[in-house]
Amino acid sequence: MSTRRRRSVFELFEELRNQVNRMFEEMMGPLLPPETPMHNVSRRELQPLTHLRETEESIIITVDLPCVRKEDIRVEATENMVKIEAPTRECLRLSPYGAIQREAEFDVFRKTVKLPVAVEPQKARARFKAGILEIVLPKKIAGFRIPVE
């Protein structure tokens, strides 16, 4: 006999809504204006501060991830996108602030970064130091050498 609890219609609706939100963010996330709040109370997630810089050979993304353990960080990359998910060590309980006039709890950082050029995800490397994640993604075509005559 299955021990799974049958979910209420409200829970199913909430799950569906979260799925739609997540799909929307995956598609539109990088295009959203900076006015978007950096948290989502219903999904208990925070958006980390990220910084992207470009060198001749690579794209370097740094992500501020306080209260996170290295082994819990999940980074997925495609040629054009990097997805970062990092559960926090413990539930972060933030006191009433701004639009959240009640205590809110968060337990994950989540961010999708759209890349300005194609990269080679299989050659990417990452390190985590002092709560900051650094991802180095080599560009797909770093540049051709043009002989000078």
Add this chain to the structure above:
Amino acid sequence: MVWLNIKKFNGVNVVETTKIEAKNPSILIGFPDVGLVGPIATSHIIQSLNMEEVGYMESDLLPPVIVVHDNEPKHQIRIFGLGEILAVITETILPPQAVYDLSRTIALWAKQLNAKFVIGLTGMAVPNRLEIEKPSVYGIGSTKEARKILQDAKIQPFEEGVLVGIYALLIRECMREKQPNITLLAEAHLQFPDPGAAASTIESLNSLLATNIDVKSLLEKEEEIRIKARELMRRTREQMRSLQKVQEQELRGIYV
């Protein structure tokens, strides 16, 4: 009876809600900039010294924002005081058009108070911040005496480079008004809140003002501060972009 002293400057009013008794105050400035070093350090100093709120600054150039703290509306730019130390702090973004009048006002107000120094607390973006365990702090003194005091406090001089933004304007306006200015710059993350850099700044300030402000509790709250300061940091980044802060990273070799 409520004591209120309104001092009108160029488009900015300094409202003293408590009589400022200090004879030659040092005025600390904590405005959002690189690594949010200024607001983080100043806020910790205010809490540690249990400084009293003694006034605020108001201007039509500031955005229509009111900060509510403990159910009490607060002004955007607040002034705190204790003995010979005053601190000016804001946790909101100052629009570029306001920073000119604001820095001029601070210089004029400091001069009027016969301030010993206006002390800017800020960060200096370093690309290898991740490799730095304890950020160094560099000092700029606007006068010979200020530079001597920095030297006596064993604060390394900021030898060469460019400053952009409100702290640059503060130095300029203080020089114009002959108001001595010291600016402390801690090695910091450009893009992320940096409580470690703020702690280093406070340690330098301790040797400068002979205070004994503990930074242990600040470092213990480092992660919490980084989480809570994300939104302010994001807006500060946008402001720094509009002020062309990137110029600070450029190598210049004009003065030979």
